[in-house]
Amino acid sequence: MIAPLRSDPTIVNVALGERSYDIVIGRGVLASLGARIAGLRPGAKVVIVTDDNVARYHLEPAEAALREAGVAASRVIVPPGEASKSYRVFEQVCEAIVASRIERGDLVVALGGGVIGDLAGFAASVIRRGIDYVQVPTTMLADVDSSVGGKTAIDSAHGKNLIGAFHQPILVLADTALLDTLPDREFRAGYAELAKYGLLGDAAFFAWLEANWRDVFGGAAAREHAIAVACRAKAAIVTRDERETGDRALLNLGHTFGHALEAACGFSDRLLHGEAIAAGMALAFEFSARRQGLIGMSEAKRAIRHLADVGLPTRIKDIPGSPPSVDQLMELIAQDKKVRRGMLILILVRGVGAAFIERGVDAREVRTFLSEKLAER
Numbered sequence: 001m002i003a004p005l006r007s008d009p010t011i012v013n014v015a016l017g018e019r020s021y022d023i024v025i026g027r028g029v030l031a032s033l034g035a036r037i038a039g040l041r042p043g044a045k046v047v048i049v050t051d052d053n054v055a056r057y058h059l060e061p062a063e064a065a066l067r068e069a070g071v072a073a074s075r076v077i078v079p080p081g082e083a084s085k086s087y088r089v090f091e092q093v094c095e096a097i098v099a100s101r102i103e104r105g106d107l108v109v110a111l112g113g114g115v116i117g118d119l120a121g122f123a124a125s126v127i128r129r130g131i132d133y134v135q136v137p138t139t140m141l142a143d144v145d146s147s148v149g150g151k152t153a154i155d156s157a158h159g160k161n162l163i164g165a166f167h168q169p170i171l172v173l174a175d176t177a178l179l180d181t182l183p184d185r186e187f188r189a190g191y192a193e194l195a196k197y198g199l200l201g202d203a204a205f206f207a208w209l210e211a212n213w214r215d216v217f218g219g220a221a222a223r224e225h226a227i228a229v230a231c232r233a234k235a236a237i238v239t240r241d242e243r244e245t246g247d248r249a250l251l252n253l254g255h256t257f258g259h260a261l262e263a264a265c266g267f268s269d270r271l272l273h274g275e276a277i278a279a280g281m282a283l284a285f286e287f288s289a290r291r292q293g294l295i296g297m298s299e300a301k302r303a304i305r306h307l308a309d310v311g312l313p314t315r316i317k318d319i320p321g322s323p324p325s326v327d328q329l330m331e332l333i334a335q336d337k338k339v340r341r342g343m344l345i346l347i348l349v350r351g352v353g354a355a356f357i358e359r360g361v362d363a364r365e366v367r368t369f370l371s372e373k374l375a376e377r
């Protein structure tokens, strides 16, 4: 029997022709996992890929939901953390999935955050030349970002996410109650990616977040609403530009500065991805105001204030440990962005909710700006 939901789930469709799928969002929707899979792929078996932390809280309910619908399931549990997006763990996961006698019509279920989604999704993209998979995101970041859009990858010694594939899931089941067990710091980091949708293209949503962010953290209906808005925004962008040849790059607001900070911190616990993106978005707003004259400083301050209010880092000096040098940051930006003739591509803003892709930013302007920011300490 499917446990009763508090209310009907919200369904957001990602319209990609024959690769279209639904994102089902709501408190308690995990209980419908088996019934939904049986509906989409009658008779299919599944392998659940998850990590130790998620398994502790959510694996048994997921397995129970499958069992109740008569869906046979096996499991693969990997250690938590980015280190699992490695060739070694990828090989282990692929071998375990193949050993469970998965056939072409069977499915992988990625139960976890972005690490599990990327790892299990990439495994699904290559096993038997591609089998279907379902995303069951368990972090805020995965709910609003990594579970939607079909980017899957593992890391190379040369950089993050360099070995991967586009492979869309057949279903995303976003149970907002799963976030109740997420550490506060992880939730907050994921919130940065949520706020990003307001900052890049939806001023009304940003204003709503300014008024309602406490309820989003609290887990009320506001959380479902916020995740649904973000998923709709991401679905619209992915539908327009599945393979990031244009518009999809807007989703990288804050990511050039953010990645440089994240890399300078060695991709460690010192600075989580979402925290780096919060600081990166704050820098992108301030750069747009102070160095490009695109917006007034008060508009930039409004964006930055909200991120700071929820407890995210917005200044380089908010990052614990010794700061990077401007040379180090510029080198990391150049690696990320391939500066051509001293020009780089940045996502800049003409206001809250009005981001755009600027293809000719003078790298010297960025250097001057970052030098000033580093001197603020």
Ligand SMILES: NC(=O)c1ccc[n+]([C@@H]2O[C@H](COP(=O)([O-])OP(=O)(O)OC[C@H]3O[C@@H](n4cnc5c(N)ncnc54)[C@H](O)[C@@H]3O)[C@@H](O)[C@H]2O)c1
Binding pocket: 051, 052, 053, 054, 057, 080, 081, 082, 085, 112, 113, 114, 115, 116, 118, 138, 139, 140, 141, 142, 145, 146, 147, 148, 149, 150, 151, 152, 153, 160, 161, 178, 179, 180, 181, 182, 183, 186, 273
């Ligand atoms: N594919 C994409 O489009 C895309 C987009 C953004 C980020 N990513 C990738 O996502 C990854 C980051 O994802 P993340 O922030 O979700 O990290 P994560 O998957 O490592 O999860 C963060 C931590 O929370 C734990 N956890 C997860 N769910 C939990 C729960 N419900 N309760 C308790 N603990 C829980 C995990 O075990 C882990 O320790 C990065 O590898 C990044 O490259 C991919």
Ligand SMILES: [Zn+2]
Binding pocket: 145, 193, 255, 273, 277
């Ligand atoms: Zn991101």
